[in-house]
Amino acid sequence: ELSRICQWVKKQCASFPERIVGISCASSQNQVEKIVPRFPFGVCAHWSSLLLRSRMSFMARTVARSLVQASCRGIHSTGAVQTPPPPAAAVKDSSKEGRITCTMIPGDGVGPELMYAVQEVFKAADVPVDFETFFLSEVNPVLSSPLEDVVRSINKNKVCLKGILATPDYSHTGELATMNMKLRNELDLYANVVHVVSLEGVNTRHKGIDTVVVREQTEGEFSALEHEAIPGVIECLKVITAQKSARIAKFAFDYATKHNRKKVTCVHKANIMKLGDGLFMRECERISKLYPRIEFEKMIVDNTTMQLVSHPHQFDVMVAPNLYGNIIDNIASGLVGGAGVVAGSSYSAEHAVFEPGARHTFAEGVGKNIANPCAILLCSSKMLRHVNLLHYSQMIFQAVQDVLKAGKVRTKDLGGQSTTNEFTAAVIHNLR
Numbered sequence: 001e002l003s004r005i006c007q008w009v010k011k012q013c014a015s016f017p018e019r020i021v022g023i024s025c026a027s028s029q030n031q032v033e034k035i036v037p038r039f040p041f042g043v044c045a046h047w048s049s050l051l052l053r054s055r056m057s058f059m060a061r062t063v064a065r066s067l068v069q070a071s072c073r074g075i076h077s078t079g080a081v082q083t084p085p086p087p088a089a090a091v092k093d094s095s096k097e098g099r100i101t102c103t104m105i106p107g108d109g110v111g112p113e114l115m116y117a118v119q120e121v122f123k124a125a126d127v128p129v130d131f132e133t134f135f136l137s138e139v140n141p142v143l144s145s146p147l148e149d150v151v152r153s154i155n156k157n158k159v160c161l162k163g164i165l166a167t168p169d170y171s172h173t174g175e176l177a178t179m180n181m182k183l184r185n186e187l188d189l190y191a192n193v194v195h196v197v198s199l200e201g202v203n204t205r206h207k208g209i210d211t212v213v214v215r216e217q218t219e220g221e222f223s224a225l226e227h228e229a230i231p232g233v234i235e236c237l238k239v240i241t242a243q244k245s246a247r248i249a250k251f252a253f254d255y256a257t258k259h260n261r262k263k264v265t266c267v268h269k270a271n272i273m274k275l276g277d278g279l280f281m282r283e284c285e286r287i288s289k290l291y292p293r294i295e296f297e298k299m300i301v302d303n304t305t306m307q308l309v310s311h312p313h314q315f316d317v318m319v320a321p322n323l324y325g326n327i328i329d330n331i332a333s334g335l336v337g338g339a340g341v342v343a344g345s346s347y348s349a350e351h352a353v354f355e356p357g358a359r360h361t362f363a364e365g366v367g368k369n370i371a372n373p374c375a376i377l378l379c380s381s382k383m384l385r386h387v388n389l390l391h392y393s394q395m396i397f398q399a400v401q402d403v404l405k406a407g408k409v410r411t412k413d414l415g416g417q418s419t420t421n422e423f424t425a426a427v428i429h430n431l432r
Contacts, residue, residue, distance in 0.1 A: 107163020215325025
């Protein structure tokens with residue numbers, strides 16, 4: 001049946017004169033080497049849909065899908081891809097040339113398609129960045145790299161561009177922590193920052209929004225501390241510590257100081273959760289006294305959500321525990337155009353991971369070439385600014401702004417009919 005799969009793949013490959021690479025598929029002690037081409041992710045997703053409609057067995061479809069996906073422009077840098085090493089004389093030391101290596105995690109859903117857009121823009125702009133790519137996924141463990149390899153890469157490179165990871169329900173296996181949670185805990189990515197800003201050319205009810213949501217994301221409700229006390233009764237533990245509350249509060253005030261912000265709002269529910277949220281609120285209040293030039297206010301989370309949709313301009317920097325911050329940054333994203341236009345980032349003391357601010361995989365858009373690459377391009381611009389490539393950062397940011405402002409090329413989520421590829425091409429055309 002494997003032979004039949006390879007014949008099917010070769011038949012699909014016939015009309016694509018792309019460069020050929022070798023794919024090694026390991027099965028027990030045997031290694032079967034077949035030849036498949038490198039293709040864009042849209043083609044890959046189309047083939048995957050054909051596979052699902054075919055009469056192949058489940059195992060055959062899985063193997064064929066793995067071969068097709070692993071061929072997609074080398075973005076899945078797992079052990080399945082075998083490329084011959086270059087001669088020793090041809091190996092260049094990127095550090096001597098001023099190039100920077102960043103870890104890339106394509107993510108699930110439309111993530112790989114959007115990362116392809118980033119690579120195309122970087123290539124057109126001649127950005128001196130090399131990507132070390134790892135496909136990390138819980139919904140496709142066949143292709144997923146080990147988490148340890150991803151963590152090792154980010155520890156080495158210190159910076160990562162990441163797509164959104166889907167979070168399937170594996171509670172029946174006893175595994176409650178998602179891949180996102182494991183990655184954050186391994187790297188201690190305690191601070192998530194989502195900059196919600198109105199973009200010129202994006203039609204929204206409120207104009208001129210410029211708000212930053214700072215979220216603590218290593219404790220709180222997202223600690224995977226749940227258990228069934230007795231049948232039909234689930235207990236979920238929320239962990240709030242003084243040390244981590246003070247740390248995220250200090251991060252928020254430092255961010256406000258560095259970016260010339262005037263006010264920090266502590267979002268809480270201390271009127272009900274008097275101990276847990278009360279501790280978070282008191283630590284924020286204590287830290288605020290160290291920054292007398294920055295205004296500090298406290299606001300209950302339910303009032304915050306109402307104020308955010310009715311009078312969003314009153315907010316400058318908001319700092320919140322895990323769950324509240326997650327809800328607030330998604331609401332705020334909706335105010336400026338949705339998940340496709342908001343960039344985010346997560347920080348530890350040593351690492352920076354850049355990913356879209358509103359975390360949706362948009363699985364229903366896979367292979368349809370309709371996803372909006374704006375958010376991930378803005379993330380890449382922020383990443384370049386972080387590594388001090390300011391010229392390239394501004395170039396990409398301005399190109400995205402020019403495309404949105406012109407209004408001729410818009411994806412479906414922004415009220416247009418343009419494709420992902422057309423938006424990417426428009427950004428490349430506006431690079432200068």
